[in-house]
Amino acid sequence: MKVFADTNFLVGAFATRGLSADVFQLILAEHQLMTGDFVLNELALVLKEKLNVPEHIVRDVEDLLRRHHVEPLPAQPSEIQLKDEDDRWVLESALRAKADVLITGDRDLLDISKQVPKLKIVSPREFWELVQK
Numbered sequence: 001m002k003v004f005a006d007t008n009f010l011v012g013a014f015a016t017r018g019l020s021a022d023v024f025q026l027i028l029a030e031h032q033l034m035t036g037d038f039v040l041n042e043l044a045l046v047l048k049e050k051l052n053v054p055e056h057i058v059r060d061v062e063d064l065l066r067r068h069h070v071e072p073l074p075a076q077p078s079e080i081q082l083k084d085e086d087d088r089w090v091l092e093s094a095l096r097a098k099a100d101v102l103i104t105g106d107r108d109l110l111d112i113s114k115q116v117p118k119l120k121i122v123s124p125r126e127f128w129e130l131v132q133k
Contacts, residue, residue, distance in 0.1 A: 003102075003103060006090055007090070009023075036093030037072055074096055078091040090109070091109065101130075
């Protein structure tokens with residue numbers, strides 16, 4: 001399965017121990033990890049400025065993610081209106097990457113999942129339950 005990782009999911013996967021870290025390991029082992037340039041830029045900003053992660057670790061995280069599919073920045077954001085403009089860029093990146101699943105903890109993206117029939121939008125917990133079936 002082609003799985004597009006959103007910023008907040010990746011922050012949880014790298015900055016905490018728990019479900020997001022476990023789901024990330026599962027994706028690496030059994031699925032195709034995807035993300036986007038937009039997400040990588042957001043991730044670096046959050047890790048450095050909000051969580052005070054050292055620069056060399058942020059570079060290591062980006063290097064790891066770049067070993068997988070990284071969708072270039074789209075020419076424009078998704079046409080679907082969301083409260084946070086950044087979410088429109090993430091959504092468009094996942095669609096252009098032709099991902100099967102977008103993993104996010106972002107409530108706004110989860111709430112519009114029915115408006116995007118080409119993409120399954122799930123939380124880390126929902127993804128875990130989906131693959132356990």
